[in-house]
Amino acid sequence: MDEHADARPDVAAPPPPPGAGEVFGDREYRQGAVDLLGILAYGQLTAFDRLAEDARLAPTLADKVHMATLASDQIAHFGRVKRRLADLGVDVMEAMRPFHAPFNAFHDYTRPKDWLEGLIKAYVGDGFAGDFYREVAAFVDADTRTLVYEVLSDERHGEYVVANVRHAIDVDPRVAGRLALWSRRLVGEALSQAQRVAADRDALTSLLTGTVDRPGMDLAAISRMFSRLIETHTRRMAKLGLQA
Amino acid sequence: MDEHADARPDVAAPPPPPGAGEVFGDREYRQGAVDLLGILAYGQLTAFDRLAEDARLAPTLADKVHMATLASDQIAHFGRVKRRLADLGVDVMEAMRPFHAPFNAFHDYTRPKDWLEGLIKAYVGDGFAGDFYREVAAFVDADTRTLVYEVLSDERHGEYVVANVRHAIDVDPRVAGRLALWSRRLVGEALSQAQRVAADRDALTSLLTGTVDRPGMDLAAISRMFSRLIETHTRRMAKLGLQA
Numbered sequence: 042m043d044e045h046a047d048a049r050p051d052v053a054a055p056p057p058p059p060g061a062g063e064v065f066g067d068r069e070y071r072q073g074a075v076d077l078l079g080i081l082a083y084g085q086l087t088a089f090d091r092l093a094e095d096a097r098l099a100p101t102l103a104d105k106v107h108m109a110t111l112a113s114d115q116i117a118h119f120g121r122v123k124r125r126l127a128d129l130g131v132d133v134m135e136a137m138r139p140f141h142a143p144f145n146a147f148h149d150y151t152r153p154k155d156w157l158e159g160l161i162k163a164y165v166g167d168g169f170a171g172d173f174y175r176e177v178a179a180f181v182d183a184d185t186r187t188l189v190y191e192v193l194s195d196e197r198h199g200e201y202v203v204a205n206v207r208h209a210i211d212v213d214p215r216v217a218g219r220l221a222l223w224s225r226r227l228v229g230e231a232l233s234q235a236q237r238v239a240a241d242r243d244a245l246t247s248l249l250t251g252t253v254d255r256p257g258m259d260l261a262a263i264s265r266m267f268s269r270l271i272e273t274h275t276r277r278m279a280k281l282g283l284q285a
Numbered sequence: 286m287d288e289h290a291d292a293r294p295d296v297a298a299p300p301p302p303p304g305a306g307e308v309f310g311d312r313e314y315r316q317g318a319v320d321l322l323g324i325l326a327y328g329q330l331t332a333f334d335r336l337a338e339d340a341r342l343a344p345t346l347a348d349k350v351h352m353a354t355l356a357s358d359q360i361a362h363f364g365r366v367k368r369r370l371a372d373l374g375v376d377v378m379e380a381m382r383p384f385h386a387p388f389n390a391f392h393d394y395t396r397p398k399d400w401l402e403g404l405i406k407a408y409v410g411d412g413f414a415g416d417f418y419r420e421v422a423a424f425v426d427a428d429t430r431t432l433v434y435e436v437l438s439d440e441r442h443g444e445y446v447v448a449n450v451r452h453a454i455d456v457d458p459r460v461a462g463r464l465a466l467w468s469r470r471l472v473g474e475a476l477s478q479a480q481r482v483a484a485d486r487d488a489l490t491s492l493l494t495g496t497v498d499r500p501g502m503d504l505a506a507i508s509r510m511f512s513r514l515i516e517t518h519t520r521r522m523a524k525l526g527l528q529a
Contacts, residue, residue: 086346089353093337102330102378102385106363109333113360116353134346141346 070255071129072244074181078126079136080238080245081174081192085119086137087144088112088167095159104156111163111198118192125188139242143234150230157209157216158223164202165277166227172273173235176266180248180257199280206281221283228274314499315373316488318425322370323380324482324489325418325436329363330381331388332356332411339403348400355407355442362436369432383486387478394474401453401460402467408446409521410471416517417479420510424492424501443524450525465527472518 092112099105123133151166153159171193178189210217239246249266251257258266271285278285336356343349367377395410397403415437422433454461483490493510495501502510515529522529 086349086353089357090337090341093334093340093356096337097334102381105330109330109360110364112337113333113357116357119350120354137346 067255069244069247069252073248074185075126075129075131075136076139076242076245077174077177077181077189077248078122078129078131078185079133079138080140081189082119082122082126082133083137083140083144084170085115085122085192087148088163089115089119091148091153091159092163095153095156095163098156098159100156107201121188121192125185140238143237146237147230147234151227157206157220160202160205161220161224161281162227164199164281165224165274166231168199168277169228169231169270169274172270176270177245177248199277203280206283210282217283220281221278221285224278224283224285311499313488313491313496317492318429319370319373319375319380320383320486320489321418321421321425321433321492322366322373322375322429323377323382324384325433326363326366326370326377327381327384327388328414329359329366329436331392332407333359333363335392335397335403336407339397339400339407342400342403344400351445365432365436369429384482387481390481391474391478395471401450401464404446404449405464405468405525406471408443408525409468409518410475412443412521413472413475413514413518416514420514421489421492443521447524450527454526461527464525465522465529468522468527468529 089112092108092115096105096108096112099108119133126133126136151162153162174189174193178186181189206220210220247257249258249263275285333356336352336359340349340352340356343352363377370377370380395406397406418433418437422430425433450464454464491501493502493507519529
């Protein structure tokens with residue numbers, strides 16, 4: 042770890058650097074916030090598709106209603122993100138464009154083969170992505186940050202997935218190994234697509250790393266962020282009765 | 286037409302018979318209202334499925350957003366109907382049960398082969414069904430009636446479908462014949478499933494026809510109701526540039 046990196050403040054944990062988000066005069070900074078919202082919006086649209094498909098696979102009508110409700114929540118969230126982008130003078134369709142390819146690739150590589158894999162994908166995959174978006178949101182303006190936190194917080198689904206997966210493991214303990222492997226694949230694919238986005242979108246990356254004028258995370262802070270993400274992921278897996 | 290039938294008042298047109306809906310002491314009457322709400326709820330769930338599938342077939346991302354929004358509206362409406370049923374002391378799952386078979390059959394027999402057929406199904410099929418539900422709603426209590434009118438009224442989709450279908454016909458006029466046939470099939474299937482429901486659900490049927498204690502429609506009034514349904518359907522088809 043180099044001296045320079047050590048000298049920069051570690052601002053990964055809330056509260057965010059005072060006023061950092063409000064500096065919309067900084068063009069690259071603004072683009073980073075727009076990228077974050079674009080990712081959320083396209084993520085919500087693809088999540089809608091996937092949850093609607095899960096609703097179709099649902100074993101009971103009550104499960105169908107649950108999944109269809111989650112799918113429909115994604116569209117409500119999409120509407121809010123779209124309005125926030127419009128406030129920033131950006132069309133949601135434009136903001137989403139850079140993220141079609143990585144999201145589509147992620148979903149192509151991680152098609153659930155059954156109902157349980159779909160549930161895990163919605164809980165483990167979206168949970169991991171959500172934690173990451175929250176980390177990034179610490180570096181954007183207060184209004185955008187509040188919006189990101191609000192559209193990401195949904196505890197209802199977690200309990201539902203945990204109950205369903207634990208029940209399935211009770212009925213057939215062999216399921217646990219397969220689902221643990223599936224979860225590892227989801228996180229692996231998510232990280233590899235995130236890397237692709239990071240490489241393509243300098244503005245988004247520099248939200249995290251900061252610039253000469255703006256504080257961000259040094260390498261040590263980024264590594265601590267990853268530790269936090271892995272920790273939360275491991276906790277989520279434990280709740281499911283799965284090994285991370 | 287028999288004398289007795291002629292002597293009964295024709296109450297098909299609003300306003301509904303004063304106070305008729307408020308008589309929830311009448312058990313069969315209440316069951317009719319519950320049936321109407323159960324039909325709406327299950328119709329909304331199946332519409333969600335179909336619109337989410339349409340969203341997947343959408344030619345552009347903007348079309349996808351439009352269809353996904355409509356799908357998600359269905360779930361919002363479902364939530365309202367579910368709450369109204371709960372107020373009446375009825376579980377939505379129970380209320381929907383008698384209508385699984387006819388709705389599933391309708392959808393099995395009318396699977397859209399492409400994007401345009403899906404649009405027509407959402408506009409012509411749901412439009413026809415909605416007009417019928419509104420007719421029945423004239424005979425239920427004021428709160429239920431208001432709810433039915435609210436969850437059914439959505440003009441946004443109509444304009445969207447009309448623009449898309451007219452454009453497709455401009456590009457290739459042969460499309461019109463195929464879509465006109467498709468619309469006729471939709472209405473035919475809808476009527477044949479409605480007949481099945483009418484035969485099975487006395488309470489629902491007697492909402493329309495009335496009982497000794499409660500006014501309803503005589504045969505002449507029912508035939509006028511069908512004329513109204515066909516008229517509105519024909520107007521809808523004309524808007525699309527299709528022959529009814």
